[in-house]
Amino acid sequence: MALYPKPAEGSWTEHFPGVGTGVLSYEDCISPEFYEAEREAIFKRAWLNVGRVEDVPRVGSYFTKEIEVAATSLVVVRDLTGQVRAFHNICRHRGNKLMWNDYPRAETAGSCRAFTCKYHGWRYDLTGKLTFVQQEGEFFDLDKADYGLVPVHCEVWAGFIFINLAESPEPLQVFLGAMVTDLGGYPFDALTERYDFTADIRCNWKIFLDAFQEYYHVPVLHSQEATPAARPKMPGFEAPYYNLDGPHRMVATSGPPRRLWPTDYQYPIEIATRSGLFGPWNEPDLGDDLPGVNPGGIKAWQMSNFQIFPNMEILIWQTGWYMLYRYWPTSHNTHRFEGSLFFPPARTASDRAAQECAVVMFKEFALQDAGMLVGTQQGLESRAVRDDFPLNDQELLVRHFHNSVASWVDDYQRAHPVSVTR
Amino acid sequence: MPLPAEFADLEPYLAWALPTESERYARRLDSSLVEMQTFYDAAFPRLEEAIVYCDEHPYDDLPEDARTLLRLMQSLVMVSFPVEVWKQARVPDSGAAYLTVTAEPVV
Ligand code: FES
Ligand SMILES: [Fe+2]
Numbered sequence: 001m002a003l004y005p006k007p008a009e010g011s012w013t014e015h016f017p018g019v020g021t022g023v024l025s026y027e028d029c030i031s032p033e034f035y036e037a038e039r040e041a042i043f044k045r046a047w048l049n050v051g052r053v054e055d056v057p058r059v060g061s062y063f064t065k066e067i068e069v070a071a072t073s074l075v076v077v078r079d080l081t082g083q084v085r086a087f088h089n090i091c092r093h094r095g096n097k098l099m100w101n102d103y104p105r106a107e108t109a110g111s112c113r114a115f116t117c118k119y120h121g122w123r124y125d126l127t128g129k130l131t132f133v134q135q136e137g138e139f140f141d142l143d144k145a146d147y148g149l150v151p152v153h154c155e156v157w158a159g160f161i162f163i164n165l166a167e168s169p170e171p172l173q174v175f176l177g178a179m180v181t182d183l184g185g186y187p188f189d190a191l192t193e194r195y196d197f198t199a200d201i202r203c204n205w206k207i208f209l210d211a212f213q214e215y216y217h218v219p220v221l222h223s224q225e226a227t228p229a230a231r232p233k234m235p236g237f238e239a240p241y242y243n244l245d246g247p248h249r250m251v252a253t254s255g256p257p258r259r260l261w262p263t264d265y266q267y268p269i270e271i272a273t274r275s276g277l278f279g280p281w282n283e284p285d286l287g288d289d290l291p292g293v294n295p296g297g298i299k300a301w302q303m304s305n306f307q308i309f310p311n312m313e314i315l316i317w318q319t320g321w322y323m324l325y326r327y328w329p330t331s332h333n334t335h336r337f338e339g340s341l342f343f344p345p346a347r348t349a350s351d352r353a354a355q356e357c358a359v360v361m362f363k364e365f366a367l368q369d370a371g372m373l374v375g376t377q378q379g380l381e382s383r384a385v386r387d388d389f390p391l392n393d394q395e396l397l398v399r400h401f402h403n404s405v406a407s408w409v410d411d412y413q414r415a416h417p418v419s420v421t422r
Numbered sequence: 423m424p425l426p427a428e429f430a431d432l433e434p435y436l437a438w439a440l441p442t443e444s445e446r447y448a449r450r451l452d453s454s455l456v457e458m459q460t461f462y463d464a465a466f467p468r469l470e471e472a473i474v475y476c477d478e479h480p481y482d483d484l485p486e487d488a489r490t491l492l493r494l495m496q497s498l499v500m501v502s503f504p505v506e507v508w509k510q511a512r513v514p515d516s517g518a519a520y521l522t523v524t525a526e527p528v529v
Contacts, residue, residue, distance in 0.1 A: 195523060224507050224508075267503075269499060269502035272469045272470055273499065349479075349529075353496075353499070356499045359443075359526075360500055360503070367520075368515065370520075370521060371513070372515060
């Protein structure tokens with residue numbers, strides 16, 4: 001019995017042309033060759049979110065970002081005019097990594113008036129211009145204008161900083177499309193109390209991402225999200241709304257706020273802190289008009305999960321907070337997960353206690369995914385089953401994601417045929 | 423007095439008053455279920471009262487004893503799932519997985 005009406009076509013999957021209902025291959029998560037193709041076709045061509053404007057609050061604020069999948073490190077900085085810029089984090093003299101502290105491979109952040117190389121002291125201003133060369137007279141016809149930092153396309157949307165490693169990418173807003181940019185008016189800038197998590201996980205980035213874009217697994221893997229009393233009432237999961245837009249996708253859920261659930265449907269710590277997995281119960285007033293968050297206009301809207309191609313997720317809760325996830329490939333079968341939770345700044349100890357409960361519960365359940373998906377990678381790598389994984393209607397986004405990855409790789413390979421010599 | 427006088431009975435658990443998530447999580451992993459249960463049984467009944475007590479002070483200028491109390495209660499949240507649900511310190515089936523907090527507002 002469907003909880004929610006399906007589209008006229010009979011299913012969400014068939015509602016969207018070209019998605020298909022056939023079985024799926026997971027070769028794209030276990031093949032080192034496919035990973036090499038993804039690096040070029042996706043991570044060096046798509047806009048990638050590397051931070052928030054709050055990460056560069058003032059003129060001269062900077063942070064570095066390791067992008068292993070593109071074999072580079074970037075430095076992102078706010079220049080004297082307030083513009084956010086990105087550069088390859090590499091000195092033009094002899095290629096030393098420019099900004100780092102203690103460990104060259106570790107990310108760093110700070111504030112400076114100029115970038116100075118630790119090796120021979122070449123200096124660059126915040127727009128990347130080379131301004132100082134140690135013993136300049138020893139060089140041969142060196143024109144400093146030719147040796148600025150190598151810029152990387154950098155644009156900001158809704159306070160999210162994106163970079164693009166392609167030579168001439170389409171504008172960020174065009175890439176994001178209407179479904180995503182409709183969220184532009186959401187008060188992300190009011191939600192600045194932030195908790196950051198990171199983990200190195202031994203599975204392909206898409207395997208982990210898949211587990212955060214379908215909720216078919218939730219009543220099973222995360223059965224303890226429901227209390228023992230509530231569990232029998234939650235036999236399965238259905239979403240009332242899905243949407244796709246280009247390579248991006250979203251799902252919304254509905255249901256009464258957790259604070260209205262019966263007492264035995266909540267854990268004691270949730271009642272005591274007035275918070276839980278769905279966030280603090282005391283909802284901030286973010287205004288009535290939150291454009292784009294509930295594009296399906298569903299009743300009793302609870303949250304929307306936007307999957308922004310390739311590796312970014314924004315999950316917005318009706319209760320007035322949001323989550324940001326990013327999945328950074330580090331090899332064909334490993335990736336680094338970054339998860340951040342954003343709340344309105346705590347004004348009281350009870351606000352902080354409520355945030356603490358939401359943050360701790362997020363970690364409890366994310367660890368279940370992190371533990372299990374290593375086993376998924378291992379299972380797939382056995383290739384005991386190949387190219388024959390059936391997906392249901394609640395796994396539409398998984399299907400669309402793998403299709404989108406494949407089509408980006410195909411497009412790239414068609415445009416850049418590799419000549420094979422035998 | 424490390425804790426407000428009204429909460430002096432929680433002083434045996436002061437080792438749980440830790441500023442960062444990493445420290446609170448590490449202590450959870452290093453504790454037996456019995457240790458966490460004992461702490462939980464003592465602290466949980468005082469949680470709402472403790473929050474009310476801390477709320478009487480400006481959050482950005484908490485007196486030291488209130489700050490210690492709030493940190494103790496953050497650890498109570500940290501042990502709540504092991505005690506209320508998992509019946510062990512680690513999340514069941516989470517293998518070697520970890521999830522490190524790299525930034526948080528420290529009370
Ligand atoms: S490599 Fe940077 S100054 Fe020489
Ligand atoms: Fe999950």
